[in-house]
Amino acid sequence: SQQGEEDPQALSIQEGENATMNCSYKTSINNLQWYRQNSGRGLVHLILIRSNEREKHSGRLRVTLDTSKKSSSLLITASRAADTASYFCATDFGNEKLTFGTGTRLTIIP
């Protein structure tokens, strides 16, 4: 399977702390995307990083991509209770489909 794998599977932190989750994949990609899913709902796109980019920011989100290690990380700074959700990486291999990982469940403790 080409499915990406997130690490850790679950993460609990105190409100205000930073949260880091990682994604590894197996083959070359066009881009990598991160999505958030609130409990029982659909996924929402957060950020896209292309294969020729190393780092990207969006608000409190910072994404890095290391194509030599076939890995990406998502950093959420100054976490809030509303950040409690599952986070998925999705890899685009250039075939108009995405392959999603199994997700990291993030819990922010107030």
Added chain:
Amino acid sequence: DVKVTQSSRYLVKRTGEKVFLECVQDMDHENMFWYRQDPGLGLRLIYFSYDVKMKEKGDIPEGYSVSREKKERFSLILESASTNQTSMYLCASSFYRDNIQYFGAGTRLSVL
């Protein structure tokens, strides 16, 4: 804002019934997708459509079929529902050029 609407949030069906899950998007996206989501397995692609009347099998198409008669609508059909098709079903759409997917709220299907 892009809107992807799934016809039902919750659905309960009996084994052997024919089940239709409907998805409509309002952004003129070329691509539409059906996924199922199960605990520990993430999202798995069932079928994908890149144009009207065009479809492509995903990773787990067995037991499912799809229909795309109009660009905005993509239907998932369970010909004869089975208990192992109890799951959360997610529809998504995207433009071909950037492949950012927009998801519906999901349909939680229980087959008894």
